[in-house]
Amino acid sequence: MSDHIENGVEESFISHLVELRDRLVRASIGIALMCALLMLWPGPSAIYDFLAQPMLASLPAGAKMIATGVISPFLVPMKVTLLIAFMLALPWVLYQAWAFVAPGLYTHEKKLIAPLVISSSLLFLGGVAFCYFLVFGRVFKFINEFAPASISVAPDIENYLDFIMSMCLAFGVTFEVPVVVVVLVRMGLVPLEKLKAIRSYVIVGAFVIAAIVTPPDIVSQFSLALPMWLLYELGLLVAPLFVKATQAPAEQD
Template structure:
């Protein structure tokens, strides 16, 4: 008796080919969508950059204000490279454009990733994404308005007698951007705590019992990141400790215990 048509090797080969073609088409469509999302993000950065370029020198003057206001009389910033007066403000304009466009960039990333997430994952990811952006901005503002003035006041005060403090504009930009990035990341403590609890690495009880270790870790990180003065270290360590407590509260509100999740 002849074998049914759907059991023949040729039919099985056709099904395999169709499956491979479907996978290739799905991958190709995802790559096209990813390219489209990346292009939209790049366009947003470029548009903001073009709008900021005429104000690049003014932006740098605002960025340098915390140091310039505390320099001794007669001291000023200098440019040690020929192209620095032109290139450095443009670098700052690019960083600012990236900073302003970050919500658009993250939205494009979210629009690409969200279709593959479950409903409960979307419920947790949305507030985490918004909180991460806001906390990063708050960390940068905290560094600019509070930490940098205190650090520059200390550095100017400890400058040896006979040494004239004249900072290169490129080195100053690199230093401030590093401080912004470091403080922005340190202010992400609540988001990191919620993510660790959501994936089951730590529980709410472990977070409560680990407060003393979190405090010690905050001061160690602050001592490593901030300029070498006790004021800057305390100004970073204390907010990190408070943000840790905010993260513990957020875990209690947003993250369901794993046993409840599995039972439901």
């Protein structure tokens, strides 16, 4: 009897590993296909030129960025293309993660996971778009106007890539604040009233985090801190509705 149980447990474990492998392969294929499409059109060079536009717009007329590495002109656009491919394929990647855990969830739990996957993807991409279209231009303009006239500003493309990746990641993660609030309330980890009571501390914390992860200028700090606070307020508004919509039958009774 015990042998049958052990064999069943082992087979179940192996089947879960096979399922996990298949989901990882599908997620990787999705990223690879998106990367291949971006390689064909518009191409790595055009993608990097698009990402470099906020910096180039803030430089003097005719100024360009520089590449100090031998293979940087090839390697950096390829890295950017892979990064964009991952972000565009993020909903597919998160769907594979959801599909892996969904069979073991109750119906009310599935109601919890699916909206979180969709909202997390949209909020992360929204944070990246907010950073690119509304923040970069103002930050680069402020920095270049602050630079002394004796300095010729010619950013290195690798340093620029590192900077925009860190900034986009910071804003993408910051825009996940409503999801964090909803999860904390739905899982019963922190009561909604407690989250409302610590609102003032959250505002101070938002400005502290913004001062750490953004350049030392007031424009970029406010550009990160204010959305973080407003998204926290949005999470407080959405959390009760989400909790009510995803209650188990026993909880409703």
